[in-house]
Amino acid sequence: MGTKAREVRSEAAPRPVGPYSQAVVSRGFIFASGQVPLDPTTNTLVPGEIEVQTDRVIANLRAVLEAAGSSLDRVVRTTVYLADLGLFARMNEVYGRHFRTDPKPARSTIQAARLPLGAAIEIDAIATLDE
Secondary structure (H helix, E strand, C coil): CCCCCEEECCCCCCCCCCCCCCEEEECCEEEEEEECCEECCCCEECCCCHHHHHHHHHHHHHHHHHHHCCCHHHEEEEEEEECCHHHHHHHHHHHHHHCCCCCCCEEEEEECCCCHHHCCEEEEEEEECCC
């Protein structure tokens, strides 16, 4: 494990909407930038309720993590940002279907006044490289 950071790019995830990387690998960890529910083929928000948006966000995270050489099963920490904390239970049900491996990732969930592009949800993650 070198000390130099490496950028991660995946065509299966949306292009960044600003001056940042989809993820960076450093010292055996992948630091994945927050993903919003953008369709990677159109770079537009997917229509639908929080369940559909949560599925898309996690699919985007999965693509970035796999491009880095990891997976959702290797996630150790997430932060979930919701535009409306009243959507927590519905988001949490979908989230739980994707993060099934024990131990579950550590997580914080925060209500944000506004999210990029008017999204209802954003999730970032820290994962380890597959061994």
